[in-house]
Amino acid sequence: AVLLPVLTVAYSWRLGVLVVGILMLAMAFLSFIFYKERPVLPAEGASDAAPTSKKGPKGSILKVMSNPVLLILCLITPLMAFGQTGIASFLVLYLEEDLNFSVGLAGGCLTVAMIAGTVGRIGWGIISDRLFAGDRIIPIIILSVIAFIGALGTAFLSKGFPVWLPFFWSILMGGTFIGWNAVLITLAAELAGKELAGSIMGILVTIAWIGIIVGPPVFGYVADGFGYYWSWLLIAVFALLSAVGFLYILRLSKRGNQEVSVG
Template identity: 25%
Template sequence: MWGPYLPPLSTFIVKEFELSGFMMGLMMSSFYLGCIVFSFFTGHIINSLGIQNSIVISLIVIGFFIMASSFFNSEWAIILLLAFSGMGYSLINPAINLLVTQDFSIEVRGLAMSVKQMGVTLGGVLTALLLPKLAFIYNWRTSLFIGGVIVASFSLYFFFMLKSYSSPPVSSSNLNHLKNIKIFFQNSKLVRLSILSFFFVGAQFSYFMYLVLFLNLDLNYSIAASSFLLAISQASGAIGRVIWGAASDRSGDKRKVLTWIGILSSIFLVLLSFSSLLSMPYKLIGAITVILGFTISGWNGIFQAAIIEYGGEKAAAVSSGVSLTFTYLGIFLFSLFFGWTKDLFSSFSLSWIILSICLIFSTLLIYKDQSSISAKSKKIAG
């Protein structure tokens, strides 16, 4: 929903404010500050407001503060307003997850979640193609304002689409919010998956946030050419989410699929880091970005389906909200760290390598969890 808006405009914003890589990372990730603060409580809020009201209110909040941010000339004012916008976003993901949980069986839930997440990457395709053109014709502020209008207008769509939808009554277990949070942290599967999401989302968002800047500054591609590669990478990610989601449902082991996503993403991040040293042709860079989009953004729907599967459907909103706190924290911290490494080494190449190492670490974490479960199963069978 939100993620695709600033990256296509990053070059315009950096030039106007003369931002360092660290400050650009702070601006692009400030949206998730509000998410981090509210995510622990979104489950309780959604259970109180209901699914429809939660989605509608979140879209209005997101759109309003995005539009407001386009009027300010201070980078700190923009950062603050985007953080307020993030408070709305913290509601929408768990609310839609709860909707999917109620309407789809566990056998197809990985695919359903991935199709839901595909909407985010398709939004990325459209914004990567549309917003830079609007920024060239008018300016980046007008382009950003239009993005906010689009988000807010979707609140009307969901208001009427879900008008006849009635949320099931909230059980007493859902009302005991603190107890559900405690149960979440006692579940090792949920904690490991949440740690994995911290690293996976950090790599994913760093890639999509900084790809245009990398192509423009390090490889000297034009903004149009860089935005086009971002768009096709986002499109590949939309397809990848559906295919990876179907694969996870077919295999019945979501963590094994997540492991493969981590390994492949790590390999192609290393290849991307070499592109500035080896003078790779444009078509080869395009192929790398397409494959990276396919892999690095394919994990999210599977992860959210796994969180609900391992945490139980009764606590779906709470489990989604708490786990997404790790996710939003990963987006925020990795964006800052990635920008800082760019400032420190004057190149993105080492930053891609660091992301690759983080993905390998997180896949080893989930692989260890799979190995321990297999060992226990064999012991019981023996």
């Protein structure tokens, strides 16, 4: 993601795509050689088999999916994925067409957004583990609010603003809309448990792909019909919905803890 804009501007988009394809093949080969599954100990296998034999996997999946946090995740992930693909697809075009940025300068904004996304995917996990003692909800709320601010700031950009400001908004959007994956996916895996982590993750990622597929055409249609302002405002609203949804979950969890303490 960092190299692609640079290679495209310096050489051609074909070379950029070729390099990305080679890197993907290299990563697949290295994963095949070096990645090993953790061996399952006999005690773990016995403990895992017991609950599975009592309940069918279908019933267990339905029970896990009825968790309100997972339901909120299923609603939020396609919205955040929508924002992610909208940024990746249209940020450069927006800066070129509306703000008269050069291709190199616009590509630089996309580059810093991708770098911020890479840092965010690691950073939000560290923040969740270290600062919030493994709490995933609060970091997701913070992430969503920052994403809202970044998209809203981008919507209000104009030619009179200083050059550094689009870079700043790009960093905010990259660190959140592109960096959201790890902490949300970790939350889903933890809620699913070891037995159903694969199944639940498959469902969640499939739902997220709805936003990935729908995002670029809808973002582009809104930009063509009404202007980029409304496209950025749309993903800002999606980020705000994410924050509101997880604030609701946080309220439910606090209410549940209070009921347990009273009981």
